[in-house]
Amino acid sequence: MVMYNPKNWFALVFHAYSRRVMTTLWPAIAFMLAYSTVLCYIMLDYFKLHLADFQPTIAMHSLLGIVLGLFLVFRTNTAYDRWWEGRRMWGGMVNSTRNFAMKVAACLPTENHEERDWFAKMIPNFVFAVKENLRNGVQFAELEAPDDKFINDLKRFKHKPNRIASLMYKRINELYRANKVSGDQLINLDKELKDFIDLMGACERIKNTPIPYSYMMYVKKFIFIYIITLPFGFVTQSGYMTVPIVGLVSFVLLSVELIAEEIEDPFGRDINDLPLDDLAGKIKENVKEILL
Amino acid sequence: MVMYNPKNWFALVFHAYSRRVMTTLWPAIAFMLAYSTVLCYIMLDYFKLHLADFQPTIAMHSLLGIVLGLFLVFRTNTAYDRWWEGRRMWGGMVNSTRNFAMKVAACLPTENHEERDWFAKMIPNFVFAVKENLRNGVQFAELEAPDDKFINDLKRFKHKPNRIASLMYKRINELYRANKVSGDQLINLDKELKDFIDLMGACERIKNTPIPYSYMMYVKKFIFIYIITLPFGFVTQSGYMTVPIVGLVSFVLLSVELIAEEIEDPFGRDINDLPLDDLAGKIKENVKEILL
Amino acid sequence: MVMYNPKNWFALVFHAYSRRVMTTLWPAIAFMLAYSTVLCYIMLDYFKLHLADFQPTIAMHSLLGIVLGLFLVFRTNTAYDRWWEGRRMWGGMVNSTRNFAMKVAACLPTENHEERDWFAKMIPNFVFAVKENLRNGVQFAELEAPDDKFINDLKRFKHKPNRIASLMYKRINELYRANKVSGDQLINLDKELKDFIDLMGACERIKNTPIPYSYMMYVKKFIFIYIITLPFGFVTQSGYMTVPIVGLVSFVLLSVELIAEEIEDPFGRDINDLPLDDLAGKIKENVKEILL
Amino acid sequence: MVMYNPKNWFALVFHAYSRRVMTTLWPAIAFMLAYSTVLCYIMLDYFKLHLADFQPTIAMHSLLGIVLGLFLVFRTNTAYDRWWEGRRMWGGMVNSTRNFAMKVAACLPTENHEERDWFAKMIPNFVFAVKENLRNGVQFAELEAPDDKFINDLKRFKHKPNRIASLMYKRINELYRANKVSGDQLINLDKELKDFIDLMGACERIKNTPIPYSYMMYVKKFIFIYIITLPFGFVTQSGYMTVPIVGLVSFVLLSVELIAEEIEDPFGRDINDLPLDDLAGKIKENVKEILL
Amino acid sequence: MVMYNPKNWFALVFHAYSRRVMTTLWPAIAFMLAYSTVLCYIMLDYFKLHLADFQPTIAMHSLLGIVLGLFLVFRTNTAYDRWWEGRRMWGGMVNSTRNFAMKVAACLPTENHEERDWFAKMIPNFVFAVKENLRNGVQFAELEAPDDKFINDLKRFKHKPNRIASLMYKRINELYRANKVSGDQLINLDKELKDFIDLMGACERIKNTPIPYSYMMYVKKFIFIYIITLPFGFVTQSGYMTVPIVGLVSFVLLSVELIAEEIEDPFGRDINDLPLDDLAGKIKENVKEILL
Structure with missing residues (x-):
């Protein structure tokens, strides 16, 4: 466990997550940026689609966004509860x-x-x-x-x-x-x-009981489907602004899952693990x- | 219970759920795809309805989407709590x-x-x-x-x-x-x-106490009503894009309920059951x- | 308590709730359908109002929808916790x-x-x-x-x-x-x-402690206000489609409250009561x- | 504590809350109605602003609405948990x-x-x-x-x-x-x-521990900011319909907080207090x- | 701990938070106001961008708003649970x-x-x-x-x-x-x-266990990203109204995090700490x- 000052916003906003989170997060975001750039190019410059031709799917992403948000919080709560229960046991x-x-x-x-x-x-x-x-x-x-x-x-x-x-x-x-x-x-x-x-x-x-296999799969599948279809929700409306938007949303959603992965097994020697x-x-x- | 590596995204995103979930999920999604294709055809090509003729009901789906999302999380929490309580008892x-x-x-x-x-x-x-x-x-x-x-x-x-x-x-x-x-x-x-x-x-x-009959009915009724009316929310706006949208949303919503069904009875021999x-x-x- | 197969979707989607829920639910929905039909007629055919004359209040319903959804889940959780606590006591x-x-x-x-x-x-x-x-x-x-x-x-x-x-x-x-x-x-x-x-x-x-009087009043008042004003959110935009929309939303919202009423007192002889x-x-x- | 029939919708929808809630609620709603009428008059009839001149801030209210809704439920849960814990203690x-x-x-x-x-x-x-x-x-x-x-x-x-x-x-x-x-x-x-x-x-x-001072302040400040800025979100779009909208939303939001105030101290002699x-x-x- | 009357709305709405919250909150809001004024000036008056040139990113902020709201409530619950557990221990x-x-x-x-x-x-x-x-x-x-x-x-x-x-x-x-x-x-x-x-x-x-480092970072990073990109969601639509909107949203979001920081360590001598x-x-x- 790393010791830190919870009130030092500057450090907390700009420091990177643990190396384990980063090794999955950066490649994934890089891929998403490349993927949405290519998609924008194909749709906007190659096929020259406009709003009239392709209605963005943002309404679908709104509907699913609520459900996804709730599941990410379920995921976070579950991971945190395991971490905190581990801490309570060692307090005991x-x-x-x-x-x-x-x-x-x-x-x-x-x-x-x-x-x-x-x-x-x-x-x-x-x-x-x-x-x-x-x-x-x-x-x-x-x-x-x-x-x-x-x-x-x-x-x-x-x-x-x-x-x-x-x-x-x-x-x-x-x-x-x-x-x-x-x-x-x-x-x-x-x-x-x-x-x-x-x-x-x-x-x-x-230690020996990960969360049920199907939930683990579900959350990951859901995030994947959500961000892979996200460019279609913005491309004809926002043009190349779609690329940073997809990058940001991917960053926010993937981080939750990757952090949860790290927290939920609290007995190792990571910076998030119990001391x-x-x-x-x-x-x-x-x-x-x-x-x- | 199956052993798995929670950090292997690739496998988790692309592998299928347990056979029991799949035997209900695929037919349901196939039906939804067929149903929304037929509906699109009838409304767009047969009756040639346009936005001016038929205002999509997406606002209703937005309103209900929040309530539905919250109920799916209630369902998930309930199923997971039963699973985890079962695990705690065996840990005890x-x-x-x-x-x-x-x-x-x-x-x-x-x-x-x-x-x-x-x-x-x-x-x-x-x-x-x-x-x-x-x-x-x-x-x-x-x-x-x-x-x-x-x-x-x-x-x-x-x-x-x-x-x-x-x-x-x-x-x-x-x-x-x-x-x-x-x-x-x-x-x-x-x-x-x-x-x-x-x-x-x-x-x-x-083992002997499923969640109350009325809640079980309610969640299933609600999902059914939601996805069966969903094409009307997109058809005149998004055209044939409605078909994959309905497919995706159905996949996401039905999965939650089907996984919950499997998790909540944790003493069998399924891949999600306790070892x-x-x-x-x-x-x-x-x-x-x-x-x- | 009724015994049922939680995986039988067909039965669960199409069967009716318990008689007690139904005796309140049907009249209420019938009233809502009649009320919104009359309202549509008056506004659309009598006064011939258009979008330009009457801006729908859907934005208000969106705002309140989130709050209402959260309260219905609070209501459901409370009722379910009472039911499950009753079950735990009898397990004890x-x-x-x-x-x-x-x-x-x-x-x-x-x-x-x-x-x-x-x-x-x-x-x-x-x-x-x-x-x-x-x-x-x-x-x-x-x-x-x-x-x-x-x-x-x-x-x-x-x-x-x-x-x-x-x-x-x-x-x-x-x-x-x-x-x-x-x-x-x-x-x-x-x-x-x-x-x-x-x-x-x-x-x-x-058995002897219902949830606080004010919360019970609040949830019922809120549902009432929400569905009684709902037609104004759709009428000039969706025309007579407002009637089924109001019917569906009323069905979904009223069901939650009526089921909760039944679950929260789990010691009777209803189909949802404990055996x-x-x-x-x-x-x-x-x-x-x-x-x- | 008052005894009541939780299934008597008519009484629960139309009866007033306890006197203590009412003495704060009515004046506040009256003020909000007056304030938004004046604001509508000034903006619509005096300065004759139109949609083109003043873009409503409804998007901001949507964003904040979710956060506010979640905090009101946090508030309600906290108050209810205190009430129910008090009841459990007396059951003990x-x-x-x-x-x-x-x-x-x-x-x-x-x-x-x-x-x-x-x-x-x-x-x-x-x-x-x-x-x-x-x-x-x-x-x-x-x-x-x-x-x-x-x-x-x-x-x-x-x-x-x-x-x-x-x-x-x-x-x-x-x-x-x-x-x-x-x-x-x-x-x-x-x-x-x-x-x-x-x-x-x-x-x-x-009895001796109210919820932390800062949370109490935060929720009240948030509700105040939200409803005081609410007319700006509707005025140029909905005209004088803004007045009843603001009234209704204020009623819903203020009620939550006022009821919570009453529930969270459960040992008095109010209608919501424990018997x-x-x-x-x-x-x-x-x-x-x-x-x- | 400060003693206060939870029913005195006037004081609670207009009084300032504790000094510790304020020393971070005011500079941050001042910065956000300045930043969004400059941004509005550059985009609206220097580059003279209009809605047609720059599509606001409000849809992204809507999507992320739900997730952010849920995480702020997670943060609040965690902080409050620590505070209340501390209180229960001293009651014990x-x-x-x-x-x-x-x-x-x-x-x-x-x-x-x-x-x-x-x-x-x-x-x-x-x-x-x-x-x-x-x-x-x-x-x-x-x-x-x-x-x-x-x-x-x-x-x-x-x-x-x-x-x-x-x-x-x-x-x-x-x-x-x-x-x-x-x-x-x-x-x-x-x-x-x-x-x-x-x-x-x-x-x-x-006292010795802050919430996991990664969650602390995540919530702060998320708030930062959200409010720093917020002006882009309003600027071409709402013009200079963007400045107060960004100010208000920043106030609401930053307050939650700052109050949580203060509550979660309840054994000091602050106005929110336990007596x-x-x-x-x-x-x-x-x-x-x-x-x-």
Whole structure:
């Protein structure tokens, strides 16, 4: 995620979008400009059509424009909701790790360094494992091993974050059986462990479920049909002004879809993606401050 | 569900929708093209009507176009919300089964192979039973019998997933009475069992409740009236250009409704449906990794 | 609720709405057609007004059309949300009754026929009482008396479902005091009883609270003003084509409001209402299968 | 709140809004009619402007009309959401008081008249205190004193409903310490007491937080600019028809804002406000029926 | 936050927005007025272009106007949702602190002045620390030290509110170990402490996460393109009337974006920001009244 000043209009109006948006946007607009120039030339200079010969289809574009506009907003809302839900889940991760750390710290006596140390390593380990599991796979270098066997044990399991959570569930229940954590405290601690799994699952859900194939196709087909027929709506009325008009409208419509594509998968490392590395780092710092 | 690359515009613009959408869409558009050609012929070449004789009704189509566009978006939102709620419920299923497996694994000693094995079979059984209960009925071949009587006992019950959940509730309470699970652990385990039933019920609700009959009728009536009167809005002004215009507008409007029809019932085996088989398989794998 | 095939376009386009919608819709449209015919006659044939004499007010109708469209969608969303919330509450009823029955079945030994039988009667009784309380009042014939005094006792209370829930709360607490249900089990059972009351209350809220009086007035006034002035927007331009145009637009706009009126009160016995009788029957069947 | 039949179109179309809306609406529309008449006279009869001299600004009003329409719906949604959230909170109050009464009734033996009586008075007292706290301040006449000191004690506290809830929390904990309520029952009762405070707080939040000052200003400024410039969009085209057009559009736009003003503060005694007195009365009746 | 009367139209229509909005709005509108005057002069008086020479691009502005309008509403909704979520979180803070204070008051005997006093200071301390942590950093002057070491201890920690919450968690667990708070009461108290952390985390999330960079850019680019090309849509048709039209449209469109910028970060000290100081003060007063 890039940090920016939302009130700096100048920068926001004139800076380019992320490279990924641009690599699709420029060629598409260039094509649209070339296409509408050729079309204008053929219709206006070659066939010498006038308003009387060819009635522009602007009425159709007006009718469809409303429907298209509404669908672009549907697309934007959907993409933004996914992004914001991802953010809420990671906000929940911040909350649950803090709560869990505080509860562990309150349950265990201050001098129980062993247990405190174990949780101060394992809670961030869980968070870092979830983070990279949403990307390309857990990076062991990011984890802190509480004991020698940990990394090798973890490698045996396919779903690493599940394993780490399992170990925490287990440890808490062992403390409970050893009467270091009472039954009432167990009930309170359980809420946070449950949250860990629920938050991780919600992130996996967002990552693994694109919006339905047919809607994705529909919006793209619709934009394509709309801008490819757009010159016919202006050519005999506005002449060569059609070219910049088509360019502008294409820019506005294609941008929405391309931005939505980028926003809706929020766990990568793009400028629009959520700052997962920062959040995981912040969680680690918080947990250590609370427990140690 | 089909896997696709949301950034591959070329494929998405030119590929056809699912077969089910197409079998209704093509005939409808073919009819609209034929109908508007005939109408153009009659009005322009037979009766030789001009703008002065017949004022196009485009103003009416503009007025109604806004209302129609808004209703199509209402339709899309409703269908998408059902689809996404279905997905959230199955995401919840992933979470609750993981949580339940972890809690059982933490409560029971590692050497209690019998109980662990029983739950490692029954949790996935519940998920598979729910999945097929949303389709045509539970497939016994997908279930793993923990003992010999299980399948025969299950056949006696009308609602199979209920029975499996009942058995898990019972088993947990037996472990509790046998002091293998403490009261505090019982309270924690109960949350997940409750989630199982709630998630199953929510899926059944989506499956069994189409959107209200009158709305379904209204949207379809409205689209029909709109496109059937559309040629009158263009014919005396745009001549035979009316035919492709009506074709395009029909394509755009009918697609929305047909896609919505497909999305709103998300538990089948269509290309737009949720990947329930994959999710159930993933749950099975996860649960076994945690418990065994 | 009527069962229908959402993909049967032919039936949905040509069938009539429910009788209740029709009894208001047809007279209104007939009036609008007559009114605009008379108006056309007076303006076109009596006063012989032309475009030069009377500029149509279509620009005003365009401006207001957007606002009206947005309000009709607000109206539709509101009505649909109420309907869907009602459905979610009854889905919750299915879930909570199943959960409660399973928990009771797991807590009590299999041979405790007396208690199981009592709950197998009282849970459905609660559901049936809630259902009819949302209509005209509890029908005693639908209830199964667990003992002789039950019906007479119930008659003494004004709010029947409250009384039934009270009896279940009491019974559970008696079992608790008799050590047949442990404290931990009591905590788990309490969640479902709480849900019963919350779900019932939510249904009562939907039933007893129409949308604010002023909004209801506003939408109806707005539709009325819009269609009554609509002929002035077309008459000098489109001549007698104004009559079918006004008819169509009236049909589209009035339908929305009339359907919304029907949807927003979802607990009756209309074709658009929720299938409460089916749901209550299904709950009864489920509960009996689980408990007996 | 006024009771009305949502299907009585005649009454709803022709009755006037609440007096509060009317006292602002009529003068504003009268002013707009006068203002546009004067403007028409000056432009058409004094300066004798024609279409060729003054091009109407209707295109601008079209552009802005969409944005304005969308903002009016934003305004309406916001107001309605506040109203409906208020209603949900009071529905929650009905549920929580019922639940609490049932739980207390189930925990305490039937013959414990003293405690039952105390709660049968204090629960409604809490509700009545919350209700009037949202208006002008608690009315002691509405409360039932369970003992002689109650009213005087209450007067010493600034936040009366807080005090009443505190007393209930205290009483429950005293019963717990006296072993009349077990620990498990305490956990169950606690949920309802927590709900009481949460529901009260949510109502206070709605009451004390108008929508942001800038949005309120923006919508009003926008409507004002729109209708004050509207005559310029019609005058040279429609002549004196401009006057009723401006009147109608003003009526439609101003109504939205004025109704929203009235809906968004739902705890008063207007015809659009929530029936708090009825709800509080119903709660009292329910609680007494359950507990006594 | 400024207090205002939402029904005082006169003030709301004619008062200026907050200074921050104005410092961007006026220069921008002044620029647009100058720019379109120059453009009108060049096109109308220098090149003497007429309608026949230059067809206005108003059709393009109509098409884009719908899309722009929808995006401005998306922008407004997003900003308002953030603002309202912030408000709900602080409403939750009011509720949780009241609940926690009441529970502590009910658990501890009235004569335990030491503990009551400690919590009566620490709960408001937490709230004040959260408040300033959302701004520039905790102000120690606002906190009440329950003992001499408190402030110095707090200074050692980076995240002050976390530390205060940790201390409360610890204190409650010490009371539990000392049998002054029972296990059941611990479970009830835990809910509120968990809420404290969750509410704080949600506020931090809103503060630290602006809407995605690309959307922010998109909306600003779109508005810029729209108003900078707007004069071309009117100039040959409306002549110098183009200047006020462009001014008005710019005012309406820019205002939306500027207000949204201000609303979406609701924890500052602007006239649109939430009244955090008042709320924190109210919480302090409430907590003290309950506990002391």
